[in-house]
Amino acid sequence: MAAYIVIAIIAYAIGSINFSVIISRKIAGFDIREKGSGNAGSTNMLRSVGKKAALITLGCDILKGIVAILIAIIINMIAEDSTNPAILVQIAALCVVVGHTYPIFFEFRGGKGVATSLGIIILVNWQIGLICLVFALVLIALTRMVSLGSISAAILFAVLTIFLPDHFLVEGNYIIFGILLATLVIFNHRTNIKRIMEGNESRINFKKS
DSSP, rough: OOHHHHHHHHHHHHHTTOOOHHHHHHHHSGGGGGGGTTOOSSSHHHHTTTTHHHHHHHHHHHHHHHHHHHHHHHHHHHTTSSOOOOHHHHHHHHHHHHHHHHHHTTOOOOOSSSHHHHHHHHHHHHHHHHHHHHHHHHHHHHOOHHHHHHHHHHHHHHHHHOOOOOOOOOOOOOOHHHHHHHHHHHHHHHHHHHHHHHHHHOOOOOOOO
């Protein structure tokens, strides 16, 4: 039980390191949450700060998910035999996304957890991760809506955990985890879903410098 609590705290703390706020303050001199959509994520960084800042933010947010999972695996190596490694990994994954969304170090106002979820998915099952990534990119390219691609990829991940239960980094049942992660991503995009249904969701401009 102690191992589960420890990884939950560590993963949440890692998620709470909001790189978009840190980078926007350093590069542009303002808090990204006060600009554009108000979201502390890569898409708003792209619109409000620029490509370089957005790419750095994207990479750092992806790494947060990867680091949280790797720490969970290390903790499992030194924990008691009764610890379930798959559950440990899943707790780390969910808590790092919650930390990214509600960061204790930044007034509980964070991002939507997509990039961090991407790092998690690719590490825990690179095959499913690759499928979801390609699916999201194609959908974003067709619609120019990052939110739609992100939501759809999260749902696809949950579905694929049912039909592709093998080849996970740590063996276990990931169906409930997939549903929880998808639910979290969808919840974080609730305002985007409303705008999509109303037909006024923001679209990215691939030609914009």
